[in-house]
Amino acid sequence: MRFETLAIHAGQEPDAATGAVVPPIYQVSTYKQDGVGGLRGGYEYSRSANPTRTALEECLAAVEGGRRGLAFASGLAAEDTLLRALCRPGDHVVIPGDAYGGTYRLFAQVLARWGLDFTPSTGDGVDAFRDAISPGRTKVVWVETPTNPLLGITDIAAVADLAHDAGAVLVVDNTFASPYLQQPLALGADIVVHSTTKYLGGHSDVVGGALVLADEELADRVAYHQNAMGAVAGPFDAWLVLRGIKTLGVRMDRHCANAERVVDLLVGHPGVSEVLYPGLAEHPGHEVAAKQMKAFGGMMSFRVVGGEDAAVEICNRTKVFTLAESLGGVESLIEHPGRMTHASAAGSPLEVPGDLVRLSVGIEALEDLIDDLTQALG
């Protein structure tokens, strides 16, 4: 079956008891046993498994083309669980030179104290990842593409080869692209990470995370940690993400179309010194993005003439673009990464420029978005 069909049906057979075409929200913690160990539907306790979460996990695996999906309470919970399942204290991990600030904070402030050693790559290119890998010692290579917030692009297939040659697994954070635009497992990645809070949920009404794994044995080990650590998605949150995924394809088409027109406005605007969007021919990752993505996505950043104060001013002036953290919802958002989403990377190798503004272009009427940005840019 094709993507759009899987997104609506995978893991979601009509309910056996009632015929309901949408999976019920199984708001339940425990399940009656018919005698000790006699489980009726395979469920015993909802941290271990819950039918609404199972529906989401099966759908996630299907839309990413993986063997197993696992749903978590947040993207960071998924990341933390994965890293503790894959690594031991003393292991080495390569992380991107640009990444979501909370991901960097997890490595630098939490997992480093646990004893995980990490090296940020010095760029998005394959050579930068090659230089950062220590063959035999590196257990995990972590890639975010496109990156948050600089929209850097990394060649997933090439870095998968590098990681595997070094005896490491490749993890790809696919949050910015979504599985509709990019399928890392088909390109050789071992594990996909999502903040389902973003495009998969799609409506800014849920916080969630996901892992999709290509290998059954590795999936068993991570699933063991999911249960043992307990940061699972609750039934209602799982249901919201499941509902969001049904419309992912049509939403992404509109996000991409609107974003391309917003880029046209920003490029050449006298108040903008640089536009960071992989769809631009001059973007250093354009060719790789064109090869591994179906379209270039709804996220972009731009640098502002006049520095940090001018960037903050623009963020404060928009009316349709809401000034808020997060991304990937139907509504357009604007933010200042240096003071908001990436404040935790200040003073680190992942610090972002102060003159940077990030946009999550929504699916509103394009004319309203263009009018709003035009007035905000002045």
Ligand SMILES: Cc1ncc(COP(=O)(O)O)c(C=O)c1O
């Ligand atoms: C690319 C990326 N990965 C991971 C996360 C973390 O996800 P969550 O906020 O759901 O924990 C975010 C959050 O903004 C993100 O943008």
